[in-house]
Amino acid sequence: MEGLVLLNALVTRLLFFLHSLIGVWRVAVVKKEPRYWYLALLNLLLFLETALTLKFKRGRGYKWFSPAIFVYLINIVPSLWILEVQHGNQYCGSQSEGMSQNTSSKEDFNQTLMSSEQAHGGDSLIETAKVFVNNLSTVCEKDWTLGLHQTFLLMLIIGRWLLPIGGTITRDQLSELLLLFVGTAADILEFTSETLAENTVRNNPSLVYGILCIWTWSMLQFPLDLAGKCLDVFSMKQKITTLDHRL
Structure with missing residues (x-):
């Protein structure tokens, strides 16, 4: 207890x-x-x-x-x-600009995930975290x-x-x-x-x-x-x- x-x-x-x-x-x-x-x-x-x-x-x-x-x-x-x-x-930003940023961010995030699956190392995890933080930064303030x-x-x-x-x-x-x-x-x-x-x-x-x-x-x-x-x-x-x- x-x-x-x-x-x-x-x-x-x-x-x-x-x-x-x-x-x-x-x-x-x-x-x-x-x-x-x-x-x-x-x-x-x-x-x-x-x-x-x-x-x-x-x-x-x-x-x-x-x-x-x-x-x-x-x-x-x-x-x-x-x-x-x-x-x-x-x-x-405008809706079109936000959509383009989100699309590019998702593509970068997917590429990072694919690279992390191919190479299981500490560097890949750090890169994935950086991309994830960048995606959060694109959200409207x-x-x-x-x-x-x-x-x-x-x-x-x-x-x-x-x-x-x-x-x-x-x-x-x-x-x-x-x-x-x-x-x-x-x-x-x-x-x-x-x-x-x-x-x-x-x-x-x-x-x-x-x-x-x-x-x-x-x-x-x-x-x-x-x-x-x-x-x-x-x-x-x-x-x-x-x-x-x-x-």
Whole structure:
């Protein structure tokens, strides 16, 4: 059982690290400046949190607070802020140009796969990885930003599900929390995608910053589990009501 707890704790934090690293990579690609790779240093906080959790909590978290999710927010939110602020400057090529690029990329990818099958070596795997990354780079930048938003909320839900339970919270309460998180994440995504998609909003930097501030503030409910506290209070009220009826 302890081994499974440690495995879940490590796998969840590894997913957080990989997703935040993808966000930093997209920022470096959009800004075309290598200095933005320094944002990856924020992952040192995740490594520190992992070491402390494994040492003092044996991989388990707290009941109503998740340090891993909080540190993950610190890692990924700055990248999403930069991508959203640069959203208007992100280029999307024409459909014909994109189709020609995709066709050539697929041909290169198929040729690389054929060559890798003929020569099973480390160099062929590296070439295949390079072609795969180049194919990902041809995707529209705006689609990348939206995809990072969607996968970000998905990672929060999956992470909360995989992270070992701390305190006295039960699996039933966690299931109800996850349902609340799914609904909340859908509302947050709809709010940001619809409001930031308006040209009048995009042309007003003050509105963009204001919406991003509200969005960032709304993210704090995931590590703090504020919905879970309300759920706990609601369950206590139900128990009191049941006792009153019995009396």
